[in-house]
Amino acid sequence: MDIRIDRRYLVVFAALTLLLVEVHEQFHAIATRLLCGGWAGRAFDNVLPDAGCGPAGLAAVDAAGPLVSYALLWLGAVLAWRPTPRAQAAGVALAFASLPLGRLLPQLVTAFVEGSTADEYGVVRRLAGDGLDRPQAAGLAFLIALALTLPPLVALWKRLPAERRARRFAGFCCLPLVFVIVWMTGMNAALALGPLRADALPGWPALVAIHTAIVAAVVWFGRRWIAPRAPQASASGP
Secondary structure, three states, X not given: OOOOOOHHHHXXXXXXXXXXXXXXXXXXXXXXXXXXXXXXXXXXXXXXXXXXXXXXXXXXXXXXXXXXXXXXXXXXXXXHOOOOHHHHHHHHHHHHHOOOHHHHHHHHHHHHOOOOOOHHHHHHHHHHHHHOOHHHHHHHHHHHHHHHHHHHHHHHHHHOOOOOHHXXXXXXXXXXXXXXXXXXXXXXXXXXXXXXXXXXXXXXXXXXXXXXXHHHHHHHHOHHHHOOOOOOOOOOOO
């Protein structure tokens, strides 16, 4: 399998990554509405906990986002082993755009940084209550994330071309996460300024909705740069 990575690929891949971040957050938001009875406050990369939700409900809300991210990661890994080059390229993009490293690193941060949190850590801590301290809960959350992340990552590693495999794998794992952190920091700062902070739809600030529409359009119209069609064979004459 070979993937042609050029500027157009990078632009569409970046948009896909941002779109999947929003899908992740929307699952948190919808779970909050269904389980807690109201739409929670939003940032670009966060859904605020609903004060009326109990520990079990909050644990389910915390789990909703990661579950869809893990599902996209596994789906991408499966597609990467399909026989057609188009499916393979789409699978690699989908898997790495789901930010697998973003499922692992936050669990480690919660073990050492007081006040930090992560979805998987939140699930463990809410269900365990006082039964686990911060390092223990973070360690268990990391093991859960590793169990759900490592198999598809191994499959993707084996699927990438041997030439420059380590460089590409590291780049696909690390650079999208760095990009998202920087981008979301800027977009959250813009959201805090206020002009487009009001909800365009329930639980969906106008700036977030506009941003989502733009990145979705980039992914849709640029999808051929992520997963190009195989060239058509020319018809031969009699």
